[in-house]
Amino acid sequence: MKKLLSVVLAGAMVLSMTACSSSEPAETEAETEAAAETEAVEESVAEDVTEAVEEDAEAAGGDYTIGFSPYTLTNEYFTAVLDGVQQACDELGCELLYFDPQNDPTQQASQIDDMIASGIDALIYIPYDSAGAHTVLQTCQDAGVKVINIDNVVTEDDYELVDGIIASDNTQLGYLSGQWVAENHPDGANILIAHLQTAESCVINVAGFWQGIEENAENPDAFVEVQVVEGGGDTNVTFNVVSDALQAHDDIDVIYCINDTSALGAVQAVEEAGKTGEIDILGKDGAPIGKHAINDGTMVQSSAQRPTYMGYQGVQKAVTLLNGGEIDFNEAIESYSITADNIADYDLDAWDTLE
Amino acid sequence: MENTKTVRVPGKAGAYFKRNIGIIVGLIILVAIVAISEPKFLTPSNILNLLRSNAVNAIICCGMLLAILMGEIDISVGSTVGLSGVIGAFLIANMGAPVWVTVIACLAVGAAVGAVNGVAISYLKVPAFVATLATQCIGRGLTEIISGGVTIRIRNDAYTALGNTSFNGVSIIVVYAALVLIFTWVLLNKTRFGYYIYALGGNKTAAEYSGVNVKKYNMLPYVLIGIFCGLGGLIWSARLGSAAATLGEGFEMDAIAAVVIGGTSMSGGVGTVGGTFIGILIIGVITNGLNLMGINSFWQNVFKGIIILVAVIIDVLRKGRSKQ
Amino acid sequence: MGETKLLEMSNITKAFASNVVLNGVNLSVGEGEVVAILGENGAGKSTLIKILGGIYKADSGEIRIDGEVKNISSSAVAGANGIRIIHQEIILVPERTIAANVFLGRELRTGGLVDERKMERETQKVIDDLHLNLRADQLVSELSIGMQQLVEIVKAISADARIVVMDEPTSSLSESEVQTLFGIIRLLQEKKVGIIYISHRLEELFAITDRIVVLRDGKMVGDVKTKEADRDELIHLMVGRELSSYYTRNKHEIRGVSLEVKHLKHEKYFSDVSFYARYGEIVGFAGLVGAGRTELMKTIFGAFPKAGGEVFLDGEKISIRHPQDAIDRGIVYVSEDRRSEGLILKNDVQFNMGLVCLSDFIKGVGVNQTAWDKMVEEYRQKFHIKITSPQQLTGNLSGGNQQKVVLSKWLAKNPKVIILDEPTRGIDVGAKAEIYAIIDDLASKGVSIIMISSELPEIINMCNRCYVMCEGKITGELNEEEFTQEAMMTYATRREEEK
Structure with missing residues (x-):
């Protein structure tokens, strides 16, 4: 009996281990088996299909298979991108194939190899490591796969290997927040930055934030950076570091967080310190949690990213290219500022909408 | 005859200081350095803040101490915190469960993970590292599945009050941590359960031959560790009013670090709650002090690493000396 | 006296803090001689051995080998001087072969690679010399404790040994294995190896040793030829008191x-x-x-x-x-x-x-x-x-x-x-x-x-x-x-x- 139990448990563990080490393909169709079959078929005739499809270009997106590779799918930002990708595929009648790279660039690369092998026609690509995307892009080009690079832009050297770029304007995202601070604190402010210093986009956000202050404040020198803390973009880490920073400085007026997730930690830290209402907390992304916080009055501003729109646009562009059409090579997505004044205009529970 | 070193004597403040003199001096030096470079460090509000920030780590350390005392380890603690926190948030926010149900569910989730660990390690002889690596994986995966990768917001004041109430400035979670520390101290020093943990960590065969039910007493501590983690998840989700799939990531490392700095031997059988408490404070002072000084968090990892190494080297040297 | 002894330790003194463990101890061993050190636990036997083995340094006194003063500052130096110490505890790697254990740390190599065959051959030669019923490619974990103890001895003497110290070598041996050990000791004697034998079992000392040195409380209290020694006298020297009877045995009523x-x-x-x-x-x-x-x-x-x-x-x-x-x-x-x-x-x-x-x-x-x-x-x-x-x-x-x-x-x-x-x-x-x-x-x-x-x-x-x-x-x-x-x-x- 014991032996049997041990075998079963060991078996279960092995299974779960493999399940969490190797990423499982997450199929969009409910019928995974059916999908697997389709894949198998496609694989065997991959090349013929691609050729056939290219000739058939003017028809709708009907027979295309679109691959999608984000950083991870356990982060709601990327699931919002996926929503847009999914919606575009549904509208255009494309097959969608995606995996979860779990924030690991090596996994991402091998998963893209797998997707190419299963015959994707275009790839919607968010490279985890933008500087290390070269080989992946080269492989795609060799295989004749169109690449639409979204969100995290590849290095300029690799521009020739991608077919289109769509990204948020990180400077503008920060700029909108800076502008808000300049307009609402005419006499200046002491500012705490809850950073994610390892992400280049966040470095640009923060630079844009200061630019927004400088260009909109009457007296930019009155705005002082009190401290930069590393919140890792994470709620409980930000909570701890902001708590400590509030101990070190009792004159903070504004906390700028590089995303809404970390802003949530700052909100709690300020509340614990008994300074609710005294300190303005700004986030970034316009995530549902951020919108709720603005609605509740715990946050004052968040510059919206548009992940769903970005994903949607990515597929649209890819299909246009596959159909032989022309696109803008590099499209920057306009951001907008969400504040208490306009929060009523937005759906609190969705990330962004497609109009 | 000079070998009168005592490993564990219950009570007595003098003995406590003597036994932990190394780390106590270390802590004092650390506090002095931080206090001199950043006067705000020693303000009452920062000390309360420091205690509060390390409260959950303290609770998890109590669990980790049990595992390491048995000569084993539990690296699933972080993911168990995440799992119970997310399940708690899910129940209260998405299912509209009552607070008491949610509280019990959080603790039960922890206990269940602990029971799986305990059965695998004690009855099925899976090495602790491997068993808890597996449950860590499973737990983190389930956390992501349940949360759907989305931060779950909790808007239930009764629930968030569980993490946000304070008494004269002392946060309720400091009270939780103090209760867990006292509980663990009593368990290890005043009950047979505790003596058996020391016995089977020191020499499992001798304990078994002395009539200790080693399987049972090897398994039960893991359930307790799980419950502590469940409490940790409950506290974090209540405190932040939200729970994300990343909750608890890396918690095991801080816990192991504090327990080891506190003089617990990785080979088992030697270690105290008192020493662990100082270990927690050392880790806490490093983090808080460097944050106050505005030093980049990446350096904190470097300092933590160095201090763990120094603590273990001192321990090894001390053992070597007492051996002659 | 007069002639040069293989090993002479003279006037060895050692204290730990204020605790004097050895006080002016002299010990000499000739070629092919088996000398027993007898003493209660705490008499200073193991400290003396550790000084010889280079683990401790004596506070005063000198060690001569072949009449030459040696500064035995580490166990490596002791090894280089042909001193081999066989400890009471077995220190072998269980899941490795006898040969691998015997050559641990000084593996034989051919062309830079470890030559397992050669080590096994060499080990087998020693085993056969000693008439042991072992195979060099057996795993140590398969052997009984007694046999493992003998492997320790094989390991110690396979390299050129001049002075072999055996600390309670028979504590885990059966009677027949003890006889095997004695055979090994006699072989070593023939090879002019000096042997220091530590044991509590007086019967063994009478059976195998030439001379018995008695230590008590860090002092040498006796140095007698085995042939002339008397059991009760040795015990008396060792414990400093008469043991009225070694075994206590009264008649008891045996019940159900x-x-x-x-x-x-x-x-x-x-x-x-x-x-x-x-x-x-x-x-x-x-x-x-x-x-x-x-x-x-x-x-x-x-x-x-x-x-x-x-x-x-x-x-x-x-x-x-x-x-x-x-x-x-x-x-x-x-x-x-x-x-x-x-x-x-x-x-x-x-x-x-x-x-x-x-x-x-x-x-x-x-x-x-x-x-x-x-x-x-x-x-x-x-x-x-x-x-x-x-x-x-x-x-x-x-x-x-x-x-x-x-x-x-x-x-x-x-x-x-x-x-x-x-x-x-x-x-x-x-x-x-x-x-x-x-x-x-x-x-x-x-x-x-x-x-x-x-x-x-x-x-x-x-x-x-x-x-x-x-x-x-x-x-x-x-x-x-x-x-x-x-x-x-x-x-x-x-x-x-x-x-």
């Missing part, structure tokens, strides 16, 4: 049968074993190492699973599946391996003594410290346990004191049947006599005692009755009046002819 075992079987170690023990009786179990005696007792105790057979206590059939079942019924087992099965060395005396009957001191939450202290103090006085405080770590105690702590732990439970497995192994003479007195006292109180021993004199002098085991079977049962070493050895080597 306590434990009875019928057709007990184990998958691997023994088959169809039946025996009984009675209250007030000391039953011996003689046999060679590996005869299955320890395994038999561990099976009765519930530590090993039985494959068949029945166990009765007071005529009632009992089922024992775990040690705690046995303990609950009053059957206790005192392991031969104090350090790894008897004590928790990292913990203190009080902890270890209280472990078995912890429920007497801790009920629910809260420790009854007074009762516990009283129990420790009672046994400390009763057994003359030398400890500085109840909080002293058991790992730091001498073998004799450790054994007394283990016995206290069990006796606090008031057992009906106590199984002693090699109760005096590795214990000095003075403490041995005390342990014998304790055993005798227990028997007088009506406790049923089962004693495994590989020292035949111990069985002959202590037991009322004895069983002899060989290869997992009981091959003989002897009553007190039939006890002779010859009879026991005959049974111990009687292999069944069937197969």
Whole structure:
């Protein structure tokens, strides 16, 4: 009996281990088996299909298979991108194939190899490591796969290997927040930055934030950076570091967080310190949690990213290219500022909408 | 005859200081350095803040101490915190469960993970590292599945009050941590359960031959560790009013670090709650002090690493000396 | 004097803090000479050996080899001077072959790669020279403890050895293995190797050594030729007092049968074993190492699973599946391996003594410290346990004191049947006599005692009755009046002819 139990448990563990080490393909169709079959078929005739499809270009997106590779799918930002990708595929009648790279660039690369092998026609690509995307892009080009690079832009050297770029304007995202601070604190402010210093986009956000202050404040020198803390973009880490920073400085007026997730930690830290209402907390992304916080009055501003729109646009562009059409090579997505004044205009529970 | 070193004597403040003199001096030096470079460090509000920030780590350390005392380890603690926190948030926010149900569910989730660990390690002889690596994986995966990768917001004041109430400035979670520390101290020093943990960590065969039910007493501590983690998840989700799939990531490392700095031997059988408490404070002072000084968090990892190494080297040297 | 000795240690003094461990000790060993060092634990034997081995540095005095003063500053220097020390504990890597162990750290290489074949050949040569029944490619873990001890010896002498120190080499050897060891020593003698032999067993010293040096409290109190030595005189020198009688043995009333075992079987170690023990009786179990005696007792105790057979206590059939079942019924087992099965060395005396009957001191939450202290103090006085405080770590105690702590732990439970497995192994003479007195006292109180021993004199002098085991079977049962070493050895080597 014991032996049997041990075998079963060991078996279960092995299974779960493999399940969490190797990423499982997450199929969009409910019928995974059916999908697997389709894949198998496609694989065997991959090349013929691609050729056939290219000739058939003017028809709708009907027979295309679109691959999608984000950083991870356990982060709601990327699931919002996926929503847009999914919606575009549904509208255009494309097959969608995606995996979860779990924030690991090596996994991402091998998963893209797998997707190419299963015959994707275009790839919607968010490279985890933008500087290390070269080989992946080269492989795609060799295989004749169109690449639409979204969100995290590849290095300029690799521009020739991608077919289109769509990204948020990180400077503008920060700029909108800076502008808000300049307009609402005419006499200046002491500012705490809850950073994610390892992400280049966040470095640009923060630079844009200061630019927004400088260009909109009457007296930019009155705005002082009190401290930069590393919140890792994470709620409980930000909570701890902001708590400590509030101990070190009792004159903070504004906390700028590089995303809404970390802003949530700052909100709690300020509340614990008994300074609710005294300190303005700004986030970034316009995530549902951020919108709720603005609605509740715990946050004052968040510059919206548009992940769903970005994903949607990515597929649209890819299909246009596959159909032989022309696109803008590099499209920057306009951001907008969400504040208490306009929060009523937005759906609190969705990330962004497609109009 | 000079070998009168005592490993564990219950009570007595003098003995406590003597036994932990190394780390106590270390802590004092650390506090002095931080206090001199950043006067705000020693303000009452920062000390309360420091205690509060390390409260959950303290609770998890109590669990980790049990595992390491048995000569084993539990690296699933972080993911168990995440799992119970997310399940708690899910129940209260998405299912509209009552607070008491949610509280019990959080603790039960922890206990269940602990029971799986305990059965695998004690009855099925899976090495602790491997068993808890597996449950860590499973737990983190389930956390992501349940949360759907989305931060779950909790808007239930009764629930968030569980993490946000304070008494004269002392946060309720400091009270939780103090209760867990006292509980663990009593368990290890005043009950047979505790003596058996020391016995089977020191020499499992001798304990078994002395009539200790080693399987049972090897398994039960893991359930307790799980419950502590469940409490940790409950506290974090209540405190932040939200729970994300990343909750608890890396918690095991801080816990192991504090327990080891506190003089617990990785080979088992030697270690105290008192020493662990100082270990927690050392880790806490490093983090808080460097944050106050505005030093980049990446350096904190470097300092933590160095201090763990120094603590273990001192321990090894001390053992070597007492051996002659 | 006059001529140059192989090894001369003169006027060696060593103190740890204020504690003088060695005080002007002289020791010389000639080529091909076997010198015994005799002394109670704590007399300074091991410190002297550690100085020779380069582990400790003497505070004063000098070491000469072939008349030349050597500064033996580390164990590497000692090795380079041909000094080999065979420690009491076995330090081998179990899951490696004998050859790999013998050449550990000085592997033979051919073209930069380790040459396993060559090492095995070389090792086999040494093994054959010593007439040992071993194969160089056997895994160490497959060998009995006694054989492993012999591998340690092979390892020590396979490199060029000039001075070999053997620290209690026979503590885990059976009689026949001891004879093998003596053969090895004689071979080494022929090769002009000097041997320092440390043992508590006087019989062995008389059998193999040329000269006996006696240490007491860090001083040399005797240096006698073995041929001229007298047993009682040696004991007197060693303990500084007369041991009125080494063995304590009084006549006790033997009452009814306590434990009875019928057709007990184990998958691997023994088959169809039946025996009984009675209250007030000391039953011996003689046999060679590996005869299955320890395994038999561990099976009765519930530590090993039985494959068949029945166990009765007071005529009632009992089922024992775990040690705690046995303990609950009053059957206790005192392991031969104090350090790894008897004590928790990292913990203190009080902890270890209280472990078995912890429920007497801790009920629910809260420790009854007074009762516990009283129990420790009672046994400390009763057994003359030398400890500085109840909080002293058991790992730091001498073998004799450790054994007394283990016995206290069990006796606090008031057992009906106590199984002693090699109760005096590795214990000095003075403490041995005390342990014998304790055993005798227990028997007088009506406790049923089962004693495994590989020292035949111990069985002959202590037991009322004895069983002899060989290869997992009981091959003989002897009553007190039939006890002779010859009879026991005959049974111990009687292999069944069937197969």
